[in-house]
Amino acid sequence: MTYQEAIDYLYAATPVFQQVGSTAYKPGLETTHTLDTHYGHPHRSYRTIHVGGTNGKGSTSHTIASVLQAAGYRVGLFTSPHLLDFRERIRVNGQMVSENFVCRFVEDAQPLIHEQSPSFFELTTLMAFEYFRQSQVDFAVIEVGLGGRLDCTNIISPILSVITSISKDHTQLLGDTLEAIAGEKAGIIKPSTPIIIGREECSEVREVFVKKAQEEQAPITFAEEAVHIQAQTPDFPGQHFTLDGGEAPYYFGLGGLVQRDNFRTIYAAIQELRHQGINISEEALRDGLRNVISRTGLRGRWEVLSQHPLIICDTAHNEDGIRYIVEQLLSLQRPLHIIFGMVNDKDIRGVLQRLPSNAHYYFTAASVPRALAPQDLQALAQDYELQGATYLNVHEALGAALKSANHATDVFFVGGSNFLISDLLATYSDTENIN
Structure with a gap:
């Protein structure tokens, strides 16, 4: 075997x-x-x-x-x-x-x-x-x-x-x-x-x-x-x-x-x-x-994948964890691009209500059966004035964010699910792949 x-x-x-x-x-x-x-x-x-x-x-x-x-x-x-x-x-x-x-x-x-x-x-x-x-x-x-x-x-x-x-x-x-x-x-x-x-x-x-x-x-x-x-x-x-x-x-x-x-x-x-x-x-x-x-070998805890542009990921996936993440992102006082996906058995509304409405969103899904469809996440997010487009996977979503933003000033955050971070790190395990 x-x-x-x-x-x-x-x-x-x-x-x-x-x-x-x-x-x-x-x-x-x-x-x-x-x-x-x-x-x-x-x-x-x-x-x-x-x-x-x-x-x-x-x-x-x-x-x-x-x-x-x-x-x-x-x-x-x-x-x-x-x-x-x-x-x-x-x-x-x-x-x-x-x-x-x-x-x-x-x-x-x-x-x-x-x-x-x-x-x-x-x-x-x-x-x-x-x-x-x-x-x-x-x-x-x-x-x-x-x-x-x-x-x-x-x-x-x-x-x-x-x-x-x-x-x-x-x-x-x-x-x-x-x-x-x-x-x-x-x-x-x-x-x-x-x-x-x-x-x-x-x-x-x-x-x-x-x-x-x-x-x-x-x-x-x-x-x-x-x-x-x-x-x-x-x-x-x-x-x-x-x-x-x-x-x-x-x-x-x-x-x-x-x-x-x-x-x-x-x-x-x-x-x-x-x-x-x-x-x-x-x-x-x-x-x-x-x-x-x-x-x-710990990974995925406020992990900075790249400094230029500033790309951060975190495995926080519930309301309490996201509360800390949002506080820290807002403290940076820079334009925010949030690549986000969740699984379907979490308190999705509890998390969404914590997210900042002034960020640009890129809704996506991890490659696991429990992942919530990006379109469903997008629809729920609109109830909390969170606006953004949908993407098939985290790589498409991050790619779109990087193309549309100022690398010198903006911050790119990936989160919402352990499994979304898994998909991200599978490609970007070497930070040289991002820069």
């Missing part, structure tokens, strides 16, 4: 959320426990850190992994979805899982797949756990796939749990109130295991977390209370954060405004790991923050 044959088999034999949406979601842990028993509970071979939340969990997971790597540890990282290559989901010290391992795992798992009918995410979770065991990692940072309580990553017994933020997303599966969503996310809080809460959002959400932590006798830390940021200063491509107390500013390699919340969460998490006796020097913390992109 070749690597491509293995990937094709995975997509054909197991339901894939990114392709078909909520019909691929399998709530409950029964199948995962069966798979875990079959493989001999690989996640018990190393210490784990569990990261959930609505927004920010990818940036947070990658950065915690980067800091641990800088401290000299061998670190596994499991995240989703991928942007360009399935192997991005499973990394050890920043290196993607080998094609050979994927082929061998899929070949060996075929009888199990036919017997248990796992989802794509259930199977790839066990693939990651087993790869980390064979790679003899010291730690594995495990990002929740969807929700928390019933997510298949929730079979682990971590040394630390992290919940980054709570906002409305996947409401058809997790609930349509912040309290309901928080209840699902709080499912990763484990007995006597420290929990870090990033942004609590409101008192009702806070109460959900406090109650669950008390039930589990889990020490709880709210990052907004524990980490006080005095100043946030842009410094391309990242930014500096100055904490109360007079320390030298920390340089964070991620540049989006939303990273303020993530920085607090990450800093609080590292402090807790230190409290547990894990050796993370100040130098390692600063190194890991600075070099998160090069160490872990």
Whole structure:
């Protein structure tokens, strides 16, 4: 079996959320426990850190992994979805899982797949756990796939749990109130295991977390209370954060405004790991923050693909995430060209109402079945006075924008969907292709 044959088999034999949406979601842990028993509970071979939340969990997971790597540890990282290559989901010290391992795992798992009918995410979770065991990692940072309580990553017994933020997303599966969503996310809080809460959002959400932590006798830390940021200063491509107390500013390699919340969460998490006796020097913390992109391969977070013209992309795809993006785009005080596409099971109106009406729009769609047709997106956008033409794909849309605008003054933003960014980066993975 070749690597491509293995990937094709995975997509054909197991339901894939990114392709078909909520019909691929399998709530409950029964199948995962069966798979875990079959493989001999690989996640018990190393210490784990569990990261959930609505927004920010990818940036947070990658950065915690980067800091641990800088401290000299061998670190596994499991995240989703991928942007360009399935192997991005499973990394050890920043290196993607080998094609050979994927082929061998899929070949060996075929009888199990036919017997248990796992989802794509259930199977790839066990693939990651087993790869980390064979790679003899010291730690594995495990990002929740969807929700928390019933997510298949929730079979682990971590040394630390992290919940980054709570906002409305996947409401058809997790609930349509912040309290309901928080209840699902709080499912990763484990007995006597420290929990870090990033942004609590409101008192009702806070109460959900406090109650669950008390039930589990889990020490709880709210990052907004524990980490006080005095100043946030842009410094391309990242930014500096100055904490109360007079320390030298920390340089964070991620540049989006939303990273303020993530920085607090990450800093609080590292402090807790230190409290547990894990050796993370100040130098390692600063190194890991600075070099998160090069160490872990993280992409699509306020990523500047080109300076001249200024082309930016971001994977933010819900109302809360877009709110930060719009604030940052408007702060540039330059003419805006927004290449935009969404999938059909998101709160599309909630996102559209956040977008600026004075921008030029280029409505398009990603190459996945869940993508909303550009014409449908255009029609909905008109209700919010967002005007623009439709294009078959992101490349046509960006090409049209570049032809119609002033490269010296205008800003080009691509966003609305992870999958739209995947399509973009598949062509523009080398920034030389843009200039």
